[in-house]
Amino acid sequence: THLTIALAGNANVGKSVIFNQLTGSQQTIGNWPGKTVERAEGVLHFNDYDATIVDLPGIYSMSTFSLEEIVSREYIAKEKPDVIINVVGAAVLERNLFFTLQLMEMGLPMVVCLNQMDIAKGQGIVIDAKKLEARLGIPVVPTVAAKGQGVRQLIENAIKAAESKAAAEAVKFNDGIETDVEMLMRLVELAKLDTPYPSRWLSVKLLEGDTRVKESLGETAGLVIQTAGAMAAKLEESHQQPAYAVVASARYALAADIVREAQRQEIIKPTLSDRLDRIATHHIY
Numbered sequence: 001t002h003l004t005i006a007l008a009g010n011a012n013v014g015k016s017v018i019f020n021q022l023t024g025s026q027q028t029i030g031n032w033p034g035k036t037v038e039r040a041e042g043v044l045h046f047n048d049y050d051a052t053i054v055d056l057p058g059i060y061s062m063s064t065f066s067l068e069e070i071v072s073r074e075y076i077a078k079e080k081p082d083v084i085i086n087v088v089g090a091a092v093l094e095r096n097l098f099f100t101l102q103l104m105e106m107g108l109p110m111v112v113c114l115n116q117m118d119i120a121k122g123q124g125i126v127i128d129a130k131k132l133e134a135r136l137g138i139p140v141v142p143t144v145a146a147k148g149q150g151v152r153q154l155i156e157n158a159i160k161a162a163e164s165k166a167a168a169e170a171v172k173f174n175d176g177i178e179t180d181v182e183m184l185m186r187l188v189e190l191a192k193l194d195t196p197y198p199s200r201w202l203s204v205k206l207l208e209g210d211t212r213v214k215e216s217l218g219e220t221a222g223l224v225i226q227t228a229g230a231m232a233a234k235l236e237e238s239h240q241q242p243a244y245a246v247v248a249s250a251r252y253a254l255a256a257d258i259v260r261e262a263q264r265q266e267i268i269k270p271t272l273s274d275r276l277d278r279i280a281t282h283h284i285y
Contacts (some may be wrong), residue, residue, distance in 0.1 A: 002023035002161050003051040004079070005044075008072065008103060010096050012117045015143040016040075018087055019055040022155065032071045038118030055110055062102040062201075063244075064212045065158035076106050077196045082264055084110040085154065085164035090127055090142070093263060097255035098248075104138070107198040109161040110168040112140045113154050124268040128206065132151075132262040138168045168202050173250045174257060180207060180231045187224050193217055207232055208244040 001259060007148060009015045019027075023042025032039045040055040056075065057068035064070055076084065086095035086103050093114075114129060133140040139157045143150030172178050184203035195217060205213040206228035214225055232243035239246045 001049050003049055003083070003159065004054065004081040005051050005158055005162070006054045006076065006084045006098075007080040007087060008054055008056045008076070008084055009113075010089065010092075010099055011056060012061050013058075013087050013089035013092075013096065014145045015055065015058060015087040017054060018085070018113060018115065018143070018154075020147055020150075021151050022053050032075075035067055035071055035114065037067050037071050044155070046159070049159060052108045060099055062099070062106075063208075064210065070212070073106075076103075076108065077198075080108060080196075083111065083158045084168075085111050085113050085158050087113045087115050090114050090117045091123055091125055093125075093127060094113060094119075094255050094259040097258060098251055100136070101251055101254060104136070104168040105170045105198065105201040105204060107167045107170075107200065109164065109166055110138050111154065111161050112138060113145075113150075114137065114140055114142045115145050117149075118144045119141045122268075124266040125263060126266055128264045129262075132258070135258050135261055136168075161226065171254060171258070174254055175250055177207070177235070177247060177250045180235070184228055184231070186226070187227055191221060191223070191224050195223050197266075203228070204247060207235070207246050209242075210244075228263075 007015055007019055019040060019042060022044045027040060027042040030041075031037065037057055042053045042055070044051040044053055054075070056072045059066070059069045059072055061069060062073045084103060084106075086100050088100060100112060112132070114127065114132070117127075120127060127142070129140045129142050139161060141150055141157050143154055144152060146207050171247045173181065181200065181203050184206060185199045186200055188199040197205075202213065206225065209229075209232055215234070217225065235243050235246045
């Protein structure tokens with residue numbers, strides 16, 4: 001059986017380490033068609049599966065601020081991989097969840113790889129993976145990729161998610177923005193637009209005023225774009241900031257809320273070497 005697995009995540013969370021662990025020497029590095037962005041692809045043979053692993057560029061958002069972001073979102077929307085492995089840094093969970101929540105809006109099977117658990121532990125950060133899983137509604141697998149820990153469980157969960165074809169369901173916003181998004185989703189679905197983008201992701205992007213998405217929709221989307229524009233203007237008026245910033249703030253608030261539930265900070269006792277360093281480098285001692 002053949003599968004396509006996309007690795008997505010922020011930069012510096014160990015995504016390339018996971019990619020190397022899964023594909024070994026069976027890698028090809030090239031460029032995305034017509035782009036100067038590097039494309040890394042590899043092959044994984046696991047049980048009865050042959051999987052193509054596509055390592056997407058390390059990005060922080062699904063906007064159009066960079067070529068990397070455009071490449072990633074177009075690939076996910078148009079190529080629709082069988083499953084997305086979202087690699088997040090356990091020590092910077094809240095910051096990484098901003099992107100996770102956007103990925104979930106793409107409506108594809110998804111697994112979260114909670115990587116660098118050793119770094120988090122060293123900082124006294126304790127994450128309850130089961131609570132995080134319950135809140136996100138998708139599998140969460142803790143790993144220390146640099147040591148190969150949890151990588152097998154990760155790929156088993158990814159294959160299971162791909163087989164079940166159960167798409168990730170977006171986590172709803174905590175505030176009034178959710179009402180606007182759901183109203184736009186109904187309009188988008190009624191309009192039967194010719195677009196590869198899922199209705200929720202599209203609705204959020206229209207609310208943010210994403211020009212590239214608007215341009216891709218053509219004339220039949222006139223009413224949808226007009227309604228989204230009116231909603232965005234109302235948001236801007238009530239919050240006194242651009243609509244994309246209002247949506248971003250709502251997403252950060254959601255990430256903070258999830259982390260409050262699934263993570264706690266323990267007091268770190270300094271190690272003996274830390275204590276000796278402190279004495280040795282003290283300006284009086």
